[in-house]
Amino acid sequence: MNDAPTDASTAPFHQDVVRNLICRQARYPDVATPHDWYMALAYSVQGRMLARWAASTKTYAARDVKVACYLSAEFLIGPQLGNSLLNLGMQAEARDAMRVLGQDLDALLALEEEPGLGNGGLGRLAACYLDSLATLxxxxxxxxxxxxxxxxxxxxxxxxxxxxxxxxxxKGNPWEIVRYDVGYYVSFGGHTESTTDAEGRLRVRWIPSRQVKGVACDMPMQGYRVNTCNMLRLWKSEAVESFDFQDFNAGQYYQAVEEKVVSETLSKVLYPNDEPDAGKRLRLAQQYFFVSCSLQDMLRLMDAKGTSIEKFADLFAAQLNDTHPSIAVAELMRLLIDERLLSWDAAWDLTQRTLAYTNHTLLPEALETWGLPLFASLLPRxxxxxxxxxxxFLDDVRRRFPGDDARVARMSLIDEAGAKKVRxxxxxxxxxxxxxxxxALHSDLLKRTVLRDFAEMYPERFLNVTNGVTPRRxxxxxxxxxxxxxDATIGTDWTRDLARLDALAAHAGDAAFHDAWRAIRRENKAALAARIAAETGIAVDPDALFDIQVKRIHEYKRQHLNALYIIDLYNRLRRHPELDVAPRCFVFGGKAAPGYAMAKLMIRLINGIAEVVNSDPALDGRLKVVFYPDFNVKNGHWIYPAADLSEQISTAGKEASGTGNMKFMINGALTIGTLDGANVEIREEAGAENFFLFGLTAQQVEELKASGYRPADYLQRNDALRDALEQIAQGRFSRGDTEMFRPLLDNLVHHDPxxxxxxxxxxxxxxxxVSDAWRDARQWTRMSIMNTAHSGKFSSDRAIAEYCARIWNTRAVRIDLAQP
Structure with a gap:
């Protein structure tokens, strides 16, 4: 290879890659590893994005624009190279360039490590929203x-x-720019001191016991086929003083570096197990750390723009993605009254006008609370x-609802029942x-259940924005x-406006289009089958019905309901081999929280069923069960396009929305589900005839529980269910161990929450x-097409447009790349 490094702005792309290989990787082509080539390619793509980032940043600084700030403890952004090439329109150019260099682009894409910066749907939603913000x-x-x-x-x-x-x-992160000059101090512990200023106003000074420094680490977020390139700013914690020379000189080396170790723990790991007190303390510290850094950064950007503090809410809209960043309410007030010396009323007005809150759960136990002693010791001010x-606030509640002490207690920010907690x-x-x-269902239930009192007091604040996913990724x-x-059938406008997929409905009866549709689906299923064989050793038939449930493992998502059905189906096939049942491959995937014992048992049960079913020669391959390990964004690229049936079977009233259901729908999977979360709207959009509905409604769930639900009653009158549970109890799926699944069985039989x-x-x-519908290939294909055709509502572009118009009051700003 004789390509010499040249200037990136004028060089052909393959020469730019070689330049980065040599100048950034310190490798020359003859000895470069595949990972070296991946890094060089990523740096070359990043350079294209940073040119757009510079133009975007300069434009925002020069104009009167309002910036949407999305505060989230999680951003599950997925691998960046493929997505960036797509958004830049550089896929073909990159493929050709790597071919010239003797490299395979697909092999390099496969090398990229996925940033595991989130647990699941919450973090993936945040990433989809960043993609849409830049695209819009x-x-x-x-x-x-x-x-x-x-x-x-x-x-x-x-x-x-x-x-x-x-x-x-x-192995490094080529997308990251560490801004050592952008850092903020965050305080913890200590005490406060009160004084009165010259004008007789109370002033409070926080004397912390320790501080850490947050350093900005930026990743460019490129919009699709536009010049806009926004920024994901992640905070890394560092010690204020990394080394204590006095301790070191005294021979106490470990004490000398202790401050550095403790401080850097804040950004060391995603969400520790928050059951032990130490874990809770670290999690609360993490939340305050990133919120404080982010708000300080927004204030710095305001100062750099030359805008007065009174205009802060006109310059920034800050969205709190669930309760994790909700300490922002108190922290913004602290910064405004303690640091910027505003009056309480002025600061409160700015705080309320700046902040907006997205709720993501109806589970009372998932609404974060923090014990008062912990909060007081860590964050006294x-x-x-x-x-x-x-x-x-409670004075206002008493004025609005005189004599209603029960309401006052329910609405208080401090839970006084038992051990006091901050809500x-x-x-x-x-x-x-x-x-x-x-x-829509979640927002309605929110107003009727967990936040009912607040919705009654502030009805104008409450609204719905149904989630969405990015069609790009x-x-x-x-x-x-x-x-x-x-593209070939309806044109390319759908890539910028997913609602244009409606035009597909006109082709739902076209036999030639059916053939093309089925051929693509068959290819996707064959690709997933190959991945399954490589990852698990299980051979599955691409022509079988791929019945897939991938999501976080949780009792309310009811993977165990699916598992019980598989046992029942297996029993029927064993007893009646002549049954005309379509071959089916059940695929599960998802992670259980490390401390969630019941969820881990559910994974073990699924794998126990797979062990028995997959090794039974009597089935002749008609039934297969797979647990696909390490489900993440990268693996989702293979799974979503290959699904025939999407399992969305949570207990009605428990799932806030779901986004996996949308990813499956966009790719043509049919849904079997309850009327829960966004399933309600998916069914409305797809048409009831293109959705497999079952189960109790949210209202029926409430009524059944209120009347005294007795799971044993359902067990007694259903032989198939009883047989399935008895087989589990007898050790059929645990190699004879009759105690392994006892906690799971006891919970179902005696409580079944x-x-x-x-x-x-x-x-x-x-x-x-489902089985009957699958036998009619033409009808199933038509239903699949109609699901994709009517999935336009579930684009994150639509969701972000609603946030902009209804909550943030932000407007699009066109970026001219000619700007230096």
Whole structure:
């Protein structure tokens, strides 16, 4: 290879890659490893994005624009190279360039480590929103934490989940720009001192016991086929003083570096197990750390722009993605009254006009609370501010609802029952001008259940913005065959406006289009089958019905309902081999929280069923069960396009929205599901005839529980269900161990909090409808086409447009790349 380094602005792309290989990687082509080539290619692509980032930043600084700031403890952004090439329109150019250099682009894409900066749907939603913000040309910054170790890598050993360290930064991150000059100090512990200023106003000074420094680490977020390139700014914690020479000189080396070790722990790992007190303390510290850095950064950008503090809410809209960043209410007040010396009323007005809160859960146990002793010891000044917010707020509640002491107790920011706790959802609801749910049903239930009192007091604040997913990653990038077919059939306008997919409906009866559709789906399923064989050793038939449930493992998502159905189907096939049942491959994937014993048992049960079913020669391959390990964004690229049936079977009223359901729908999968979360809207859009509905409604769930639900009643009158549970109890799926699944069985039989047994019969009946529909290939294909055709509502572009218009009051800003 004789290509010499040249200037990137004028060089052909393959020469730019070689220049970065030599100048950034210190390798020359003859000795470069595949990873060296990946890094060189990534740096070359990053250079194209940074030119657009510079133009975007300069334009935002020069104009009167409002910036949307998305505060989230998680950003599950996925691998960046393929997505960036797509958004830049450089896929063909990059492929040709790497071919010239003797490299295979697909092989290099496969090398990229996925940043594990989130647990699941919440973090993936935040990433989709960053993609849409840039694509819609909205000035925006994402703020979060640069976890050195992300969510654990999942391995399956002997059927059990085993957590392994996610070392996503081990080989470097070519997308990251560390801004050592952009850093802020964050205080913890200590005490406060009160004084009166010259004008007689109370002033409070926080004397912390320690401080850490947050350093900005930026990643460019490129919009699709536009010049807008926004920024994801993640905070890395560092010690204020990294080394104590006095300790060192005294021979105490470990004490000398202790401050550095403790400080850097803040951004060391994503969400520690928060059951032990130490874990809770670290999690609260993480949340305050990134929120404080982010708000200080926004104030610095305001100062750099030369804007007065009174205009802060006109310059920034800050969205709180769930309760994790809700400490922003107290921290922004602290910065405004303690640091900027505003009056309480002026600061409160700015805080409420700046902040907005997205709620993501109806589970009371998932609404964050923090014990008062922990909060007081870690964040004494923010707690004082919360007390004052609460005092003023409850005075207002008493004025609005005189004599209603029960309401006052329910709405207080401090839970006084038992061990006192700070209620973070309450804090976010009081301190924000907008509170939104993430699906129509969720938003309605939110106003009727967990935040009912607040909705009654502030009805104007509550609204719905149904979640969405980016069609760039989850259709164009992960399903290029389908994307090309859509382009050829209805044109390319759908790539910028997913609602244009409606035009597909006109082709739902076209036999030639059916053939092309099925050929693409068959190709996707063959690709997933090959991945399954490589990852698990299980051979599956691409012509079987691929029935897929991939999501976080949780009792309310009811993977165990699916598992019980598989046992029942297996029993029927064993007893009646002549049954005309379509061959089916059940695929599960998802991670269980390390401390969630019941979820881990569910994974073990699925793997136990797979062990028995897959090795039974009597089935002749008609039934296969797979647990696909380490489900993440990267693996999702293979799974979503290959699904025939999407399992969305949570207990009605428990799933806020879901986004996996949308990814499956966009790719043409049919849904079997309850009327829960966004399933309601998916069914409305797809048409009831193109959706397999079963189960109790949210209202029926409430009524059944109120009347005294007895799971044993359902067990007694359903022989198939009883047989399935008895087989589990007898050790059929645990190699004879009759105690392994005892906790899971006892929970179902005696408590069944998520009504698995109550919905079992309806689920089995609905699955029979699925089997019948699958036998008619032409009808199934038509239903598949109609699901994709009517998936336009579930684009994150639509969701972000609603946030901009209804909550943030932000507008698009066109970027001219000619700007230096």
């Amino acid at each position: 040309e909205i000035p925006a910054i994402g703020y979060g934490i640069r976890y050195e170790f992300g969510i654990f890598d999942q391995q399956i050993r002997d059927g059990w989940q085993v957590e392994c360290t996610d070392k996503w930064l081990q 923010p707690l004082e501010i919360i007390y004052e917010i609460n005092r003023r 973070m959802a309450h804090l976010a609801s009081v301190g924000s001008h907008s509170v939104n749910g993430v699906a 989850f259709l164009m990038l992960s399903n290029p065959g389908l994307a090309r077919l859509l 998520f009504l698995v047994l109550a919905d079992f019969a309806a689920y089995v009946e609905c699955q029979e409808q």
